[in-house]
Amino acid sequence: MVITIIGLGLMGGSAAIDLKKRGFASHIIGVDTDSINANAALHIGFVDELMEMDEAIAKAELIILAIPADAAMKVLPKVLDKIGKQVVTDMCSTKGTLLEWVKYHPNRKQFVAAHPMAGTEFSGPWAAISGLYDSKAVIMCDTEDSDIRAVAVTKRMFETLNMRVIYMNGANHDVHAAYISHISHISSFALALTVLEKEKNEKHIFDLASGGFDSTVRLAKSSADMWTPIFSQNKDNVVTVLTTYINKLKEFRKHIENDEPEKIRQLIQESNRIKKVLFR
Amino acid sequence: MVITIIGLGLMGGSAAIDLKKRGFASHIIGVDTDSINANAALHIGFVDELMEMDEAIAKAELIILAIPADAAMKVLPKVLDKIGKQVVTDMCSTKGTLLEWVKYHPNRKQFVAAHPMAGTEFSGPWAAISGLYDSKAVIMCDTEDSDIRAVAVTKRMFETLNMRVIYMNGANHDVHAAYISHISHISSFALALTVLEKEKNEKHIFDLASGGFDSTVRLAKSSADMWTPIFSQNKDNVVTVLTTYINKLKEFRKHIENDEPEKIRQLIQESNRIKKVLFR
Numbered sequence: 128m129v130i131t132i133i134g135l136g137l138m139g140g141s142a143a144i145d146l147k148k149r150g151f152a153s154h155i156i157g158v159d160t161d162s163i164n165a166n167a168a169l170h171i172g173f174v175d176e177l178m179e180m181d182e183a184i185a186k187a188e189l190i191i192l193a194i195p196a197d198a199a200m201k202v203l204p205k206v207l208d209k210i211g212k213q214v215v216t217d218m219c220s221t222k223g224t225l226l227e228w229v230k231y232h233p234n235r236k237q238f239v240a241a242h243p244m245a246g247t248e249f250s251g252p253w254a255a256i257s258g259l260y261d262s263k264a265v266i267m268c269d270t271e272d273s274d275i276r277a278v279a280v281t282k283r284m285f286e287t288l289n290m291r292v293i294y295m296n297g298a299n300h301d302v303h304a305a306y307i308s309h310i311s312h313i314s315s316f317a318l319a320l321t322v323l324e325k326e327k328n329e330k331h332i333f334d335l336a337s338g339g340f341d342s343t344v345r346l347a348k349s350s351a352d353m354w355t356p357i358f359s360q361n362k363d364n365v366v367t368v369l370t371t372y373i374n375k376l377k378e379f380r381k382h383i384e385n386d387e388p389e390k391i392r393q394l395i396q397e398s399n400r401i402k403k404v405l406f407r
Numbered sequence: 408m409v410i411t412i413i414g415l416g417l418m419g420g421s422a423a424i425d426l427k428k429r430g431f432a433s434h435i436i437g438v439d440t441d442s443i444n445a446n447a448a449l450h451i452g453f454v455d456e457l458m459e460m461d462e463a464i465a466k467a468e469l470i471i472l473a474i475p476a477d478a479a480m481k482v483l484p485k486v487l488d489k490i491g492k493q494v495v496t497d498m499c500s501t502k503g504t505l506l507e508w509v510k511y512h513p514n515r516k517q518f519v520a521a522h523p524m525a526g527t528e529f530s531g532p533w534a535a536i537s538g539l540y541d542s543k544a545v546i547m548c549d550t551e552d553s554d555i556r557a558v559a560v561t562k563r564m565f566e567t568l569n570m571r572v573i574y575m576n577g578a579n580h581d582v583h584a585a586y587i588s589h590i591s592h593i594s595s596f597a598l599a600l601t602v603l604e605k606e607k608n609e610k611h612i613f614d615l616a617s618g619g620f621d622s623t624v625r626l627a628k629s630s631a632d633m634w635t636p637i638f639s640q641n642k643d644n645v646v647t648v649l650t651t652y653i654n655k656l657k658e659f660r661k662h663i664e665n666d667e668p669e670k671i672r673q674l675i676q677e678s679n680r681i682k683k684v685l686f687r
Binding site: 244246248264266293303304306307308310311312313314315316317318319320321322323324325336339340341342343344345346347348349351354355356358359362365366368369370371372373375376377378379380383384386388391392394395396397398399400401402404405 | 680
């Protein structure tokens with residue numbers, strides 16, 4: 128199958144590598160408005176050629192949008208304007224707004240909204256790796272509004288990436304994404320800011336980062352281009368979960384301030400229940 | 408050298424494995440008030456024999472306390488009461504309170520306060536692993552109050568564990584530990600609580616945990632026995648850093664609520680500076 132990937136960063140590049148390697152893609156056309164990214168993708172070799180968008184759409188059977196959520200709002204309607212029988216899918220971390228946006232597009236049925244729950248804290252074509260998607264989940268949203276054949280092609284594509292397919296409506300997806308993914312990133316960005324503010328005075332604090340700090344702050348390396356529109360588009364859910372999170376932190380602070388070790392212990396033990404859920 | 412390790416969990420066990428393997432310890436005596444832990448340590452094989460504390464102190468040249476911070480407050484003075492020429496060190500994550508506590512003990516000079524900045528989210532003797540301490544930092548505190556020979560022995564021990572030694576006073580240590588280690592743990596405990604509260608209603612949220620969520624919530628598996636006394640003993644610093652952290656989260660919330668993507672982007676980009684510090 129000839130595939131066009133729009134957006135040649137971590138997500139698009141990692142998909143390209145494995146879709147080619149595993150025989151799903153016979154030929155991969157790359158599109159990226161950033162010429163440095165585009166040329167890097169060609170040199171690294173995960174796309175076979177670069178094209179302008181219109182030509183790349185015309186030549187493909189499947190088009191994958193692997194661009195930030197704000198760019199997707201602009202690009203998706205344009206892609207849908209141009210397609211004939213082609214199938215279009217995306218990889219955005221927010222779904223509700225995008226689905227509303229194209230709801231009445233005459234080619235809506237050719238589009239399958241998807242969110243592969245995978246990633247690293249790195250970005251750009253040089254961050255693309257084989258195996259990124261392996262054994263992770265992909266959420267396909269509102270598939271009843273898509274053509275059966277389009278859903279089948281998209282599903283086969285994600286299964287080639289060794290992903291587990293979960294079906295959900297767009298609104299539910301955005302709630303889950305806020306709790307599982309978006310809050311983790313804000314938590315990490317804020318942690319980095321907290322430590323960096325202190326570091327103005329005490330430089331060698333960073334000599335001391337042990338495993339725990341590294342892993343909680345790792346996500347703070349993530350791209351602002353990707354995450355800013357996600358928080359904006361998923362505003363209501365993100366604000367709700369952020370409020371719950373701040374309240375939990377205040378509970379800790381209160382019990383620490385009031386010298387209540389038994390209450391601190393209870394909070395920690397309650398949080399330890401996460402072990403049963405994430406036992407791996 | 409004959410070494411007695413008091414507390415046969417993750418920290419004590421991991422030290423035992425590598426001190427023996429690398430020839431620093433000729434014989435390791437284990438002490439643990441929890442008989443399940445003690446017998447597991449003997450069966451796993453990282454201690455050569457188990458003893459009651461008084462006898463274990465008498466037979467050792469170096470005594471390592473690898474117990475929670477509240478237990479250390481009780482046990483350290485008792486150990487110092489019993490020793491002759493033996494050197495005593497500890498591994499607690501808070502230093503100020505403990506150092507105040509034994510400041511005027513007649514054998515204070517035999518004690519070297521240390522905090523190896525290493526660990527995992529697991530606990531107990533079955534969590535002990537070789538290499539836990541490799542290439543991490545150990546902070547030795549107020550060493551001017553310790554005997555030169557005691558400092559030298561302790562330093563050689565930590566260097567055998569491939570640790571980088573940093574010297575600091577106890578009060579400074581506690582500030583750094585709050586920013587680098589303690590806040591990461593509270594951040595993670597609170598994140599787990601936030602998600603678990605939601606999960607009451609929506610069970611399959613956990614199907615969706617991707618790499619980002621796993622790494623930020625990993626520390627929430629950490630032991631309440633270890634962490635409760637740390638937060639209590641380092642109360643003032645932890646409350647300060649927690650307040651800064653909550654304020655950073657509120658900044659995110661404000662800009663998301665007010666539809667200010669440029670300000671969200673600025674916060675993320677500022678937090679991205681952590682890349683330069685933790686480029687690895």
